[in-house]
Amino acid sequence: MARHKILIAIIGISIITAFWITYVTLNPDQNGTGMMKFLSVYELRATQESSRVRLGGKVATGSIIISATDKLDASFDLAQGEASIPVKFYGTRPDLFKDDAEIIVEGNYHSGMFNADQLQVKCASRYEGTLRDESSYNLDEL
Amino acid sequence: MIPVFGGLSLSLALGLSFIAFIILFLFIRTGDYRFYLAGWRCVVMVSLFSILATLLLLNELIQSNFDVDYVAHYTSLETPLLYKVTALWAGQAGSLLFWLFILSIYCLIVLFQNRNKYTQLMPWVILVLVSIQFFFLIITNFVANPFSPTDVNFIVANGNGLNPLLQNLTMSIHPPTLYLGYVGFSVPFAFAIAALITGDTSPLWIRSIRRWTLIVWMFQSAGVILGGWWAYQELGWGGYWAWDPVENASFMPWLTGTAFLHSIIIQEKKDMLRMWNIVLIVLTFSLCIFGTFLTRSGVMSSVHSFTASNLGPLFLGYVFFNLFISFGLIIYRKSDFKSKRRIKSFTSRESGFLFNNVIFVIICFAVFWGTIFPVISEAVTGTKITVGAPFFNQVTIPIGLFLLFMTGVGPILVWRRTSKQAFIRNFSLPIAFGLVSLLGGIIIGMSGYVIISFALIGFVTAVILEEFIRGIRSRRKVQNETVITALISMVRKNRSRYGGYIVHLGIVFMFVGFTGRAFNQELEFSIKKGQSQKFGSYQFEFISLQELERPNHFAWVAGLNVWNDQNEIITRLSPEKRIYFHRDPNPDRRQPHSELSIFSTVFKDIYSIFSGIDIEQEIAYIKIMINPLVWWVWLGGWVLVAGTLIALWPHKE
Numbered sequence: 001m002a003r004h005k006i007l008i009a010i011i012g013i014s015i016i017t018a019f020w021i022t023y024v025t026l027n028p029d030q031n032g033t034g035m036m037k038f039l040s041v042y043e044l045r046a047t048q049e050s051s052r053v054r055l056g057g058k059v060a061t062g063s064i065i066i067s068a069t070d071k072l073d074a075s076f077d078l079a080q081g082e083a084s085i086p087v088k089f090y091g092t093r094p095d096l097f098k099d100d101a102e103i104i105v106e107g108n109y110h111s112g113m114f115n116a117d118q119l120q121v122k123c124a125s126r127y128e129g130t131l132r133d134e135s136s137y138n139l140d141e142l
Numbered sequence: 143m144i145p146v147f148g149g150l151s152l153s154l155a156l157g158l159s160f161i162a163f164i165i166l167f168l169f170i171r172t173g174d175y176r177f178y179l180a181g182w183r184c185v186v187m188v189s190l191f192s193i194l195a196t197l198l199l200l201n202e203l204i205q206s207n208f209d210v211d212y213v214a215h216y217t218s219l220e221t222p223l224l225y226k227v228t229a230l231w232a233g234q235a236g237s238l239l240f241w242l243f244i245l246s247i248y249c250l251i252v253l254f255q256n257r258n259k260y261t262q263l264m265p266w267v268i269l270v271l272v273s274i275q276f277f278f279l280i281i282t283n284f285v286a287n288p289f290s291p292t293d294v295n296f297i298v299a300n301g302n303g304l305n306p307l308l309q310n311l312t313m314s315i316h317p318p319t320l321y322l323g324y325v326g327f328s329v330p331f332a333f334a335i336a337a338l339i340t341g342d343t344s345p346l347w348i349r350s351i352r353r354w355t356l357i358v359w360m361f362q363s364a365g366v367i368l369g370g371w372w373a374y375q376e377l378g379w380g381g382y383w384a385w386d387p388v389e390n391a392s393f394m395p396w397l398t399g400t401a402f403l404h405s406i407i408i409q410e411k412k413d414m415l416r417m418w419n420i421v422l423i424v425l426t427f428s429l430c431i432f433g434t435f436l437t438r439s440g441v442m443s444s445v446h447s448f449t450a451s452n453l454g455p456l457f458l459g460y461v462f463f464n465l466f467i468s469f470g471l472i473i474y475r476k477s478d479f480k481s482k483r484r485i486k487s488f489t490s491r492e493s494g495f496l497f498n499n500v501i502f503v504i505i506c507f508a509v510f511w512g513t514i515f516p517v518i519s520e521a522v523t524g525t526k527i528t529v530g531a532p533f534f535n536q537v538t539i540p541i542g543l544f545l546l547f548m549t550g551v552g553p554i555l556v557w558r559r560t561s562k563q564a565f566i567r568n569f570s571l572p573i574a575f576g577l578v579s580l581l582g583g584i585i586i587g588m589s590g591y592v593i594i595s596f597a598l599i600g601f602v603t604a605v606i607l608e609e610f611i612r613g614i615r616s617r618r619k620v621q622n623e624t625v626i627t628a629l630i631s632m633v634r635k636n637r638s639r640y641g642g643y644i645v646h647l648g649i650v651f652m653f654v655g656f657t658g659r660a661f662n663q664e665l666e667f668s669i670k671k672g673q674s675q676k677f678g679s680y681q682f683e684f685i686s687l688q689e690l691e692r693p694n695h696f697a698w699v700a701g702l703n704v705w706n707d708q709n710e711i712i713t714r715l716s717p718e719k720r721i722y723f724h725r726d727p728n729p730d731r732r733q734p735h736s737e738l739s740i741f742s743t744v745f746k747d748i749y750s751i752f753s754g755i756d757i758e759q760e761i762a763y764i765k766i767m768i769n770p771l772v773w774w775v776w777l778g779g780w781v782l783v784a785g786t787l788i789a790l791w792p793h794k795e
Contacts, residue, residue: 003484003485005488006485006488006493006496009488009497010496010497010500013497013500013501013504014500014504017504017508017541020537020540020541021507021508021511021537024533024536024537025511025515025533028532028533028536033530033531033532034529034530034532034533034536035515035527035528035529035530035533036527036528036530037525037526037527037528038516038525038526038527038528039525039526054528070668071668071754071756071761071763072666072668072753072754072763091666092378092666092751092753092754092763092765093753093754095733095734095735095736096733096734098730099730
């Protein structure tokens with residue numbers, strides 16, 4: 001008897017939570033921060049998606065403009081190859097944010113401008129990429 | 143020369159592990175004990191050579207031998223000694239060698255501790271362990287060799303240096319602690335597989351690894367918590383858990399490992415759940431390897447992931463290989479491992495444990511689902527979906543609260559069956575406690591999950607206190623002791639039980655901290671030297687701006703006096719804006735870094751970030767966060783470790 005009760009309870013709990021997980025997967029929270037599309041610059045330009053998305057790309061060299069009156073106010077271009085999208089971001093920027101950094105922004109695309117409220121820098125390429133050249137010497141060049 | 147020896151040790155270890163494999167197999171075929179001894183010695187040598195290789199790499203790191211590519215990548219001349227050592231696990235090749243290093247130490251402990259014990263199980267245990275070593279040796283020899291030299295055309299005058307984010311004391315202990323946990327699960331896994339192969343259905347294997355599992359679990363818990371602590375102190379987004387794929391990777395084996403820790407008690411005491419325990423440990427070990435895969439393969443975009451590498455398929459293949467073999471064996475032995483005994487009642491402690499297990503596995507599944515969902519959705523629909531922290535919070539909060547509820551119910555349930563009277567007697571006080579905290583919460587205006595959480599915290603705390611008080615009372619009745627001596631002798635008599643309760647108390651404290659997150663506040667502002675900024679009931683006065691040059695960086699230090707509403711200075715915060723590699727002639731290569739300053743109290747943390755600076759105008763850009771109750775998370779962590787240590791403390795035999 002007890003065995004059946006326990007078995008039923010376990011199956012019950014599993015079914016309820018399975019429904020719960022499915023429900024949350026299909027209906028992520030209202031602000032759309034739970035799940036969102038992750039697009040590249042090309043894809044966003046092609047689809048003109050207006051819902052909240054994550055956008056990945058490289059900061060176009062020389063495009064960063066920081067407001068003279070408020071240093072938290074920044075705008076820059078996010079590039080992928082030849083294509084780029086202008087981005088506005090207000091807030092504390094990560095330390096590694098700079099020209100050519102690979103970043104991910106989160107926000108909405110509206111009439112040609114991406115308004116981001118989240119900004120993440122991918123990884124510090126310095127620590128994974130090629131060796132520093134300015135203090136090292138390539139023998140072929142000497 | 144030394145790098146050559148390092149590479150040589152790794153090759154020797156690989157060759158010997160292969161030989162050990164063959165010899166142990168011969169022993170199993172022939173039963174000739176000399177083969178066993180030879181195999182045993184072989185594995186000792188494999189472990190010693192792996193350890194030697196690690197020490198040699200460590201030597202190169204400390205000596206800054208930039209002819210080794212790894213050393214040039216992760217250290218520089220100005221890296222402080224401590225961080226030269228921690229660079230050992232900062233990069234891919236090094237961290238995989240470090241995995242092997244810890245596994246080898248564990249291996250030696252197992253080999254020597256069980257030299258003349260478990261003669262049936264041990265050959266298989268050793269075989270499984272050496273097969274894991276073999277896998278990591280293949281990788282460190284052929285795929286990610288930490289001793290591979292720098293490009294021959296290149297003379298490296300100075301290395302790249304260690305990422306400043308990793309130059310933090312917590313960060314120097316978080317990875318090794320986590321690794322001690324992760325890697326340690328190889329041993330219970332090896333014993334489980336040995337039990338399966340030999341068909342030994344007794345709880346013998348459980349008994350031999352119970353303490354081991356507890357130690358490993360303690361390291362793993364501490365490692366996960368330290369990771370959160372590091373993120374909180376260093377990353378500057380004000381939180382400690384972001385549900386990042388790599389964080390999830392460390393959390394999933396913790397969940398199944400914790401379930402395992404609970405369910406082996408049932409097998410030891412009641413000889414039930416035999417197969418379930420084996421399934422749990424197989425899952426836990428596979429999730430540990432899967433975690434390494436997530437961290438190292440670059441499949442998931444994550445702050446932790448390293449540039450994509452060719453390791454992904456290898457690790458994934460290894461996970462599947464393990465699962466295939468393990469579940470093959472499980473199916474093969476299914477009928478032998480059927481427990482003869484059945485759970486007698488729905489309201490028994492056995493069934494409580496069972497439900498706790500189910501909940502742990504369900505949470506693990508939910509986290510797993512959210513973690514791999516981006517990959518699934520991309521494969522099915524073609525668009526990449528990212529799953530953010532709100533999804534995980536939404537899914538796991540109700541299940542987590544149910545688990546917290548079970549933490550309270552479990553200990554009150556009696557083995558076999560809980561009678562109605564016992565139910566009423568044991569539950570009335572905790573339920574009253576829970577209701578009082580519920581009402582208190584309503585009065586101060588809380589709602590939603592927060593209030594449920596506080597009610598459950600009250601309930602579970604009362605259960606734990608009641609257990610202690612009841613124990614002390616009954617001892618005092620018989621022994622006529624003082625409260626303190628009764629408490630001490632009671633805990634001493636039954637360490638694992640009361641240690642367990644203390645661990646539960648730690649978890650309750652952590653829930654207090656998690657619940658505090660609902661009340662976080664933040665403000666970003668610019669401030670000129672001499673001015674003040676109001677935020678909440680505090681006033682922040684920017685009083686000083688200092689310039690400092692330290693050995694490996696340059697720093698601006700902002701002095702911020704914090705005034706409360708009674709016009710008293712409660713603390714001075716000094717967040718820093720640092721520039722690493724500040725002597726680098728190329729300004730693009732200098733690296734800014736914000737060092738936080740946190741004022742932590744029992745009720746709330748005041749968290750400050752110095753995000754930007756205008757030197758001429760003496761304007762600082764500051765972000766302040768007020769994070770209530772975070773302190774409790776770290777307290778909970780310490781209590782958890784203390785409880786585990788009490789449970790572990792050896793008995794006087």
